[in-house]
Amino acid sequence: MELRHLRSFVALAEERHFGRAAARLHIAQPALSQQLNRLEHEVGARLLERSTRHAELTEAGALLLERAREILANHDRTTDDLAALAAGRAGRVRVGFVGTATYDVLPRVAQRVRAELPDLELVLRGELLGPELLDLLHGGEIDLAVLRPGPAPDPAGDGTVLEPLRDEELVAVLPADHPLAGAGTVDAAALAGTPLVTHPSGRRSTMQPRVLEVCRRAGFEPELVEVGETATLVVFVAAGLGFGLVPASVRAFRLDGVAYVPLAGDPVRVPLVLARRPEQSAPVARVAALITAATRD
Structure with a gap:
């Protein structure tokens, strides 16, 4: 028939x-x-x-x-x-975001995909750590990952493609009642003697080595308070448990009781990259292009 x-x-x-x-x-x-x-x-x-x-x-x-x-x-x-x-206009695409990109990049990406690819199912996962995101990507549980690479290049033996998105300046997160909370900039050395609230050590996070390097260049080794999520980091600072050093985009996470203050001197910048597998479907490629556009606007 x-x-x-x-x-x-x-x-x-x-x-x-x-x-x-x-x-x-x-x-x-x-x-x-x-x-x-x-x-x-x-x-x-x-x-x-x-x-x-x-x-x-x-x-x-x-x-x-x-x-x-x-x-x-x-x-x-x-x-x-x-x-x-x-054509990449439909399908299902899963994207994971490192915690420091969850509050700024994730909403922009969601808005872009909803406006330009309304028939595509977008699954978003935020507040994850970089190494965990790579594990999920390698395991096929997500299709794309927005993360921050470690200070040293990640090994490329697994074939993961890392595409640069942008660099961001590190800023200090201070309790709102801190003497330097209202300053135009803060010298990292002035934070010596105060605990540093930071992401986990070891392979669990790529941010801790970067922020520790800032403190060491300023001449001090901070006491560490480790947390698993960026939101928790900011909340701990608001509670007066220490200070934090985070990428500037974290300022999109607004919380009473904290102040974001730029660091004095030459800015310390941290990269943001898009990780993907070498082979990608048309829908994944379309979403990857929208992520790139959203982070560069």
């Missing part, structure tokens, strides 16, 4: 007239009659009662009309969905 025969039958059943149906299908009337004869032969039943003026559906014809509409609608919908998937 060919789809073109079903389309012709539906047109004929709706028009109830061979001439009008043939004109609608842009075919000759004898060709339409031939298609109907073939279809009736295939189904083994008469589908239309013909007369010189019009055609009426038989009981078998009414049943086939109902099913033919369903078949054609499903076919057309499937064709459209596959075309959208191939």
